[in-house]
Amino acid sequence: MARVELVNLSKSFGAVKVLHDLNLTVEEGEFVALVGPSGCGKSTLLRIIAGLEEASSGEIVMDNEIVNELSPRERNIAMVFQSYALYPHMTVEENIGFNLRISGVRKAEVRTLARAAAETLGLTDLLDRKPSQLSGGQRQRVAMGRAIVRNPDAFLFDEPLSNLDAKLRSEMRDEIKRLHQKVKTTSIYVTHDQIEAMTLADRVVILKGGVIQQIGTPSELYRNPANSFVAGFIGSPAMNFVDATLETSGDQVFAALKDGTRLPVSEAYADLGPQVQLGLRPENLHLAEPNAENAIPGTVQLLEPTGAVNHLKISVAGQQLTVVDDTLTDLALDANVHLSIASDQIHIFPKEK
Amino acid sequence: MAITPHDPVGQSPHGPETASEKPRRVRGHAARRRWIKTLTPWLFISPFIIIFSVFTAFPLVFSGYLSFQEWNPVAGLSSMEFVGWDNYALALDDPWMWKSLYNTAWLAIVSGIPQHLIAIPVAYLLVTAVRSGVRQFYTATFFVPFITSTVAISLIFYTIYSGNSGILNQWLVAISKWPVFSSFLGWVEEAMPIRWLNSSDLIKPSIAFVVIWKYTGFNIVIYSAGFLTVSKDLYDAAKVDGCNAWQQFWNIALPMIRPFAFFAVTLTIIGNLQMFEEPFVLTSGNSGGVGQSGLTASYYLYLVGWEWLEMGAAAAISWVLFLFIAIVTAVHFYFNGKKGLGGDR
Numbered sequence: 001m002a003r004v005e006l007v008n009l010s011k012s013f014g015a016v017k018v019l020h021d022l023n024l025t026v027e028e029g030e031f032v033a034l035v036g037p038s039g040c041g042k043s044t045l046l047r048i049i050a051g052l053e054e055a056s057s058g059e060i061v062m063d064n065e066i067v068n069e070l071s072p073r074e075r076n077i078a079m080v081f082q083s084y085a086l087y088p089h090m091t092v093e094e095n096i097g098f099n100l101r102i103s104g105v106r107k108a109e110v111r112t113l114a115r116a117a118a119e120t121l122g123l124t125d126l127l128d129r130k131p132s133q134l135s136g137g138q139r140q141r142v143a144m145g146r147a148i149v150r151n152p153d154a155f156l157f158d159e160p161l162s163n164l165d166a167k168l169r170s171e172m173r174d175e176i177k178r179l180h181q182k183v184k185t186t187s188i189y190v191t192h193d194q195i196e197a198m199t200l201a202d203r204v205v206i207l208k209g210g211v212i213q214q215i216g217t218p219s220e221l222y223r224n225p226a227n228s229f230v231a232g233f234i235g236s237p238a239m240n241f242v243d244a245t246l247e248t249s250g251d252q253v254f255a256a257l258k259d260g261t262r263l264p265v266s267e268a269y270a271d272l273g274p275q276v277q278l279g280l281r282p283e284n285l286h287l288a289e290p291n292a293e294n295a296i297p298g299t300v301q302l303l304e305p306t307g308a309v310n311h312l313k314i315s316v317a318g319q320q321l322t323v324v325d326d327t328l329t330d331l332a333l334d335a336n337v338h339l340s341i342a343s344d345q346i347h348i349f350p351k352e353k
Numbered sequence: 354m355a356i357t358p359h360d361p362v363g364q365s366p367h368g369p370e371t372a373s374e375k376p377r378r379v380r381g382h383a384a385r386r387r388w389i390k391t392l393t394p395w396l397f398i399s400p401f402i403i404i405f406s407v408f409t410a411f412p413l414v415f416s417g418y419l420s421f422q423e424w425n426p427v428a429g430l431s432s433m434e435f436v437g438w439d440n441y442a443l444a445l446d447d448p449w450m451w452k453s454l455y456n457t458a459w460l461a462i463v464s465g466i467p468q469h470l471i472a473i474p475v476a477y478l479l480v481t482a483v484r485s486g487v488r489q490f491y492t493a494t495f496f497v498p499f500i501t502s503t504v505a506i507s508l509i510f511y512t513i514y515s516g517n518s519g520i521l522n523q524w525l526v527a528i529s530k531w532p533v534f535s536s537f538l539g540w541v542e543e544a545m546p547i548r549w550l551n552s553s554d555l556i557k558p559s560i561a562f563v564v565i566w567k568y569t570g571f572n573i574v575i576y577s578a579g580f581l582t583v584s585k586d587l588y589d590a591a592k593v594d595g596c597n598a599w600q601q602f603w604n605i606a607l608p609m610i611r612p613f614a615f616f617a618v619t620l621t622i623i624g625n626l627q628m629f630e631e632p633f634v635l636t637s638g639n640s641g642g643v644g645q646s647g648l649t650a651s652y653y654l655y656l657v658g659w660e661w662l663e664m665g666a667a668a669a670i671s672w673v674l675f676l677f678i679a680i681v682t683a684v685h686f687y688f689n690g691k692k693g694l695g696g697d698r
């Protein structure tokens with residue numbers, strides 16, 4: 001187990017700068033999720049930590065030792081690759097046990113440990129198969145097995161569940177969580193799926209274009225997103241953004257929508273304005289009476305039932321908002337409705353240029 | 354779709370059936386068009402069939418027939434005379450036959466194995482350690498001997514190996530005078546001139562060297578293609594699994610190119626067992642050189658057919674050689690075929 005620290009880490013491929021001055025500390029035993037859009041440098045970061053890629057500048061520190069110069073073998077890090085990278089000429093069992101074999105563990109013990117790992121991942125029936133005879137999800141589990149069979153200082157996961165179906169994915173998620181609670185190995189987990197990040201991680205790192213946008217616990221990110229990118233990335237369905245103008249009257253600050261609706265907001269936002277973006281989470285918007293507090297008028301564009309809740313698309317001041325309606329109200333298309341939101345649930349961001 | 358109450362009785366209750374009650378008509382083609390359809394594919398492959406028949410199938414059958422005849426080709430077809438198994442008996446009785454098979458096997462092994470032992474690491478280094486432009490340059494250079502006429506190469510080596518004026522002997526003498534080398538090359542001076550192609554001990558190694566030199570580049574190309582198919586991810590995974598450079602080569606790269614190795618070895622076996630030009634030129638076409646040390650099976654076959662004009666016996670020998678190659682290849686397939694053909698992936 002190790003504490004992993006990245007200090008002013010940058011990486012360029014030729015003229016293309018992929019990672020910009022990253023600083024991140026992953027405490028010993030911590031589970032950190034790394035999320036961000038495709039191409040933002042998540043895999044590159046993991047490869048640098050694993051020692052497969054050299055940093056252009058900056059330091060990788062493990063337990064207070066700078067490990068920039070060390071080979072992957074010396075760093076003792078296990079990694080699950082996005083592309084699985086299973087060895088086609090080895091059976092599932094050989095794939096899982098390969099690391100142990102290379103480290104000189106006795107044959108019988110390799111066998112026992114590989115089988116135990118396979119058992120955990122539900123691969124027992126497939127031990128004698130070659131990777132080409134497995135489904136995508138099974139391959140992904142073998143790739144997981146190759147990592148968990150070891151006792152590394154840190155785990156790096158590169159989207160390990162992206163190819164599984166919803167049910168298996170949530171099962172594996174639980175399995176990973178259980179595993180981490182048991183062995184408490186420092187883990188860095190890359191994912192596109194924010195639910196995965198929120199449910200698994202102690203802290204989440206949001207990366208965009210090679211720059212860290214925010215680091216925080218899942219609830220911090222949800223409650224206090226640092227910018228509109230983080231706000232839009234965390235939460236499902238995604239946050240709604242509405243153009244507004246900040247107006248001050250007396251000591252009260254209002255956000256005025258294009259249709260003239262004025263919503264009182266915290267005065268802490270006063271100096272962001274005048275042109276701003278309001279961030280309204282779909283689950284914080286409610287259908288309301290016309291005379292309710294903060295009522296916003298709109299018309300129903302679309303109603304999407306998902307079973308437990310309905311997702312409504314409501315047109316407000318020329319923009320379309322998503323609303324999660326847990327009252328399952330039956331609404332006609334083009335019906336006029338009103339939405340309300342508590343003032344302290346309104347996020348305000350500077351307007352993007 | 355729902356079943357209407359008017360549906361005729363007796364229909365399956367499990368699903369809608371909409372078959373009309375009129376008898377079904379088969380739509381098809383007129384007989385002439387069916388003929389054209391059947392013949393077209395044959396027309397397209399006929400060039401191959403014709404060439405194959407004339408140049409492969411016919412000679413094959415004819416040589417089988419010929420191996421039971423006594424025939425001097427100069428005297429015309431009418432001089433053919435049926436002799437039963439005599440040709441085979443004669444061939445198997447001839448000590449030169451056995452000598453040539455022994456020489457063939459010796460040359461196949463001694464000139465075959467080093468080709469691969471050199472080509473595999475060279476190809477690996479070219480693929481993993483240098484830029485692709487450099488790799489292509491070297492691969493092309495190594496490939497040049499393969500596309501050069503064997504006769505030209507053999508002639509050049511013939512002069513290199515020459516006893517009195519050959520470069521090889523001159524170099525050996527020069528090197529043997531260098532400080533360090535002189536201690537263990539002291540014998541060179543006395544042994545001069547070394548007759549590389551005119552002593553029964555040295556002919557085969559000399560031939561083998563030429564063959565290795567000529568074909569290693571070809572194998573480098575095959576193995577390079579093989580190593581290029583190994584995805585970089587696998588090496589990354591192996592590094593994370595703790596492999597050093599040698600372990601990556603041994604555990605990942607080498608098993609991954611097994612199908613290529615199998616292919617290359619098969620070609621080497623078949624090619625080496627038919628070796629003819631190199632020994633023929635290097636022994637000046639002189640009955641396999643001193644003591645027939647350079648006489649290979651194909652060479653012997655040539656002597657019997659074209660020097661001694663015994664076509665029937667030559668045909669019999671060619672069938673014996675065929676059997677020999679078939680058995681060796683079959684053994685190779687038996688032991689390496691499953692993994693080599695990728696049947697284990």
Ligand SMILES: Nc1ncnc2c1ncn2[C@@H]1O[C@H](COP(=O)(O)OP(=O)(O)OP(=O)(O)O)[C@@H](O)[C@H]1O
Pocket residue numbers: 013016018037038039040041042043044045082
């Ligand atoms: N070897 C390389 N040479 C040049 N550019 C590269 C190389 N590897 C990655 N890149 C670039 O670096 C950027 C980050 O790539 P990376 O694979 O880290 O993205 P990612 O965040 O993992 O994306 P995804 O979620 O799609 O896997 C991309 O723009 C990619 O094109």
Ligand SMILES: [Mg+2]
Pocket residue numbers: 042043044082158
């Ligand atoms: Mg990636």
